[in-house]
Amino acid sequence: MIRLYNTLTRKKEELQTLEPGIVKMYVCGPTVYNDAHVGHAMSALVFDIIRRYIEYRGYAVKHVMNYTDVDDKIINRANQTGVDPFVLSQRYIDDFDQNLTDLNIQPATARPRVSKSMPQIIAFVQGLIDKGHAYAASNGDVYFRVLSDDDYGKLSARKLDDMQAGSRIEVEELKEHPMDFALWKSAKPGEPSWDSPWGKGRPGWHIECSAMNLAELGEQIDIHGGGNDLIFPHHENEIAQSESFTGKQFARYWMHNGMLQLSGEKMSKSLGNIVSIKEFLSKREADVMRMLVLNGSYRAPLMFNEETLDGAEKGLERIVTALRPALPAVGHANQGALNALSTQVELTKNGYLSAMDDDFNTAGALGNLFELVRAINTARDAGASGLELQHAQATLRELAQVFGLQLKEKTGSEGADKFINLLIEIRAEVRKQKLWQLSDQIRDRLKELGVTIADSKEGTTWRWE
RNA sequence: GGCGACGUCGCCAAGUGGCAAGGCAAGGGUCUGCAAAACCCUCAUCAUGGGUUCAAAUCCCAUCGUCGCCUCCA
Incomplete structure (x- = not known):
């Protein structure tokens, strides 16, 4: 019986799936506007390991990971570089897929993107408006009405009153409540936009995941995962949207991985202390990153x-x-x-x-x-x-x-084996004659060529290294 | 300031009421012509101060410290 820690209840609970033998798991993927870094790798590895183990225990896993390809950051970067935002995001999606492959991470069974989920998103927003959980402002923005959700804040253990006190958010006049958040943003000039009942615009950050979850996995899922920096506001808002829309519990188990620590601080785009996955893999094997993750606990910070x-x-x-x-x-x-x-x-x-x-x-x-x-x-x-x-x-x-470890032995040039064996054979003869200097020379030279020799009383072995 | 998580050997880290896993590093040893690998041995009373208990790293309180979130973020 698998037990897992649920952020929602702050306890370990037994895994009991909605459908026998099937685990529906949604993990938040990246916003694609830059090279993915080793922090993304940690999160992807954590949920890859979890998925592999759940599968090992006999479940089929429906694993959805989204790509956020419509976002301010992408638009800004596109404008800076003069590249079309869709071309830009496609490039980073391809890169990310390659990163995951290189890290031996199993691809999610579905990988939806915001730009291809517009009808579902718009329908979702409309549904929330119809049920009184959202409202369109005069400028074409649509906001979620937090006061309409009586358990808003349950995931992050916050109360609306507390949040207002310390909030640094500038209160927008158009909002009924300062914590109301955008489901739909009206288009600004030069931005990609889509037609909607509220005019041209694009989705807010949180609605995409609710809509894609519904489309790919249905009204209720088993596991929802992501980095613990997403607990608030992203996952909190997802719950609010999804549960207000369906009237049912959204995810049974919320799982969050800790942050990778680089010199004692979280690695993040805004701090600029980033090691890209590509850069990492140019220096170390993929298994090394996986071992680092395995040696730690997924919920704790990782050095x-x-x-x-x-x-x-x-x-x-x-x-x-x-x-x-x-x-x-x-x-x-x-x-x-x-x-x-x-x-x-x-x-x-x-x-x-x-x-x-x-x-x-x-x-x-x-x-x-x-x-x-x-x-x-x-x-x-x-x-x-x-x-x-x-x-x-x-x-x-x-x-x-x-665990997903590949445990590859290093290999050298093909067909070299018989020549190496020949050298070992000769060296054995040389050693018999106690010509240590010559024997060591053979060993040293082979070492330089990537072949490590080990002598024992049972004989000599060698391997690529 | 508010909310949350956490503080176990030089480093990473398991363990959450009954004599403190494991890996790396370090020291000693076995093997070896030497070396590499391997194996053996050594190496912590669990941030601090109180409390509960027959018994606490493990529960409670306080203090100090670290990290995350409250703003884009895996």
Whole structure:
């Protein structure tokens, strides 16, 4: 039984789906006006890991991620660069898709965009007006009437009265209440706009997600996810819109990931302290970013710096090492060593599942994986054969794959193997004659070419590195 | 100022009432001609001060500190 932390109730709850065996999950995607950064990667990775685990547990996941391709930022950037806003957003959508692929993130089963959802959005706004939850102002803007929603503020645990007190929002005369927010914005000159019952205009920020949710997943969904910086106002307003429109509970579980911390601060567009995904991947493997996320807890802030990345990279190598073959000359491992290994396989499986069932505790599950890593290495050192290691290694690989780790061994140029083996063979002869200098020279030169040699009393092995 | 989350070894971090997982780093050792890898050993009483309890990192109160939101943001 999977339990997950629900922001709405601030408690862990059992996952009970609306339809048996199916999880409807909507995760807020990016506004596409710039290169995506590693903070986006964290969020995408968190929900990718969650999705993979839910699927591993036997559910089918309907996963929707939207692209916000109509927005002030896009329009501004388009104007600055002289590129058509739709061309610009298309370019960044393509880039983002590529980023996700590079990070081994499973594509969402549906990826709607604002620009292609206009009829649904307009119908949604009209519906809210019809039900008295929204009103059109004289200038063509349409606002949501917060006072019409009696539990407004329940997700972010705020009260309307409190918000007004500390609010820095300039009260617009056209609004009935200062916290009323725009569902539809009347067009300004030079902006993309669409025809509507209230004149030419474009959607506000929050309505798109309500409308796309309804279109793709229906009136009610199981999980709604996103970064915790979206709790207010975005998700709060989504709830207000959707529940006012349908009269039903919108999402059963609200899940929010913590922020990536770069030198102690949130990485964000406005602070300008950004590392793009592209930039990251030019320096490190995709698995390193995933390991960093796995080693933390998805709801807490995640430290992103050279030190934590080095740690993630080393941990990754440790798992990869455990998957390597048995030693060349296999002795016979004693029964005790083999029993210890199979015991650990069971312990790890159980530990992994109970950690992950408990609100996707990846750090705890990872700890279990490392215990299996050690058991495998110990058995190998004791002389276990490939066959004897097989089950444990398969388990390790399976559980790592549920995490979405690829665990790629580096490979070199094709066809080089036989020449490398030849060199190793010659070197073995050289070593027999104790010509250490020559032997070391071969090792050093191969190292420079990306081949690492390891000698042991059972023989010599090599690998690309 | 308001609301929320949090403070566990040098770093990342699990654990939320019953003797403090795991990874990285560090030190010592085994193996090795040397090296790499691996393995073994060592390495914390849980921000501070009170309180509840037979028993608290884990519950309550206070203080200090950090982060997020309140404005675009994963």
